[in-house]
Amino acid sequence: MTMLFIIASLEALLAVIALAELGLEISLAAFGAILLLYLWVSTHDVKGRYTHLQRSEVPWLYDGIAEMARKAGLAMPKIYILDDYIPTAYSFKDTIVLSLGLFEVLDREEILAVAAHELGHIKNGDTKMFPLIAYGRYLMMVFTAVLIILTRDTAVSLASLTLLGLYEVVRANFHKEREFAADETALRLLETPMSLKRALEELKYYEDLRVGVKSSTLPSIEPTIDRNKRQKVQIIETHPSYDERIFRILVEMHGNNMFNNRVQ
Secondary structure (H helix, E strand, O other), X not given: OHHHHHHHHHHHHHHHHHHHHHHHHHHHHHHHHHHHHXXXXXXXXXXXXXXXXXXOOOHHXXXXXXXXXXXXXXXXXXXXXXXXXXXXXXXXXXXXXXXXXXXXXXXXXXXXXXHHHHHHHHHOOHHHHHHHHHHHHHHHHHHHHHHHHHHOOHHHHHHHHHHHHHHHHXXXXXXXXXXXXXXXXXXXXXXXXXXXXXXXXXXXXXXXXXXXXXXXXXXXXXXXXXXXXXXXXXXXXXXXXXXXXXXXHHHHHHHOOHHHHOOO
């Protein structure tokens, strides 16, 4: 996170050096807009095809998440059910969203494992950091476009593009590490840690087609839907593969004997 802030600051400094007073005004306006956007998003709740889960509706799910939240030292998160057949889950602020599709392909323990992963994101502070990182990416793109268009200077343009590329690489690595960290936290919260491995093994069959059911600013376990259609390959992957995550889970469970120190 610190490295990403440094890179964004260097991009802003480049704008000030290259465009003088105009660059300073653009930098201040851009950072101000990002701050206002973050504050606005953080004070608004979800809208759309979401149902706020009450304990009376699915007691085993509500109670399971409540117990894991207690173990993690967290207040009870809000739980929303997304009216979508795509098996997906994500978290933001103190909220966990689970789609109806998860209930079609996973059993109870596996659904709780998915929820534990999202609790891991909340516990680790990812739901606060990820939106800032996403907005920072847009900020970098704006700075790069402005510098290329206004300066028409090859050296400045190359420097700006280099910083943008560096931001993308660091951002991708950061996201991957946070996914691993959320899995590690989930393993310590679950009564049956192997259920997370089983959930990922099932959900990996749904990763071939990316569907826009969530904002890119939200942490997510990120399953997708079509088992046959090929997914477009991203230049820089921001999430580890399911196989990587499953391997890390096995290492944690069998290599580090981590369950001698489970969260109480």
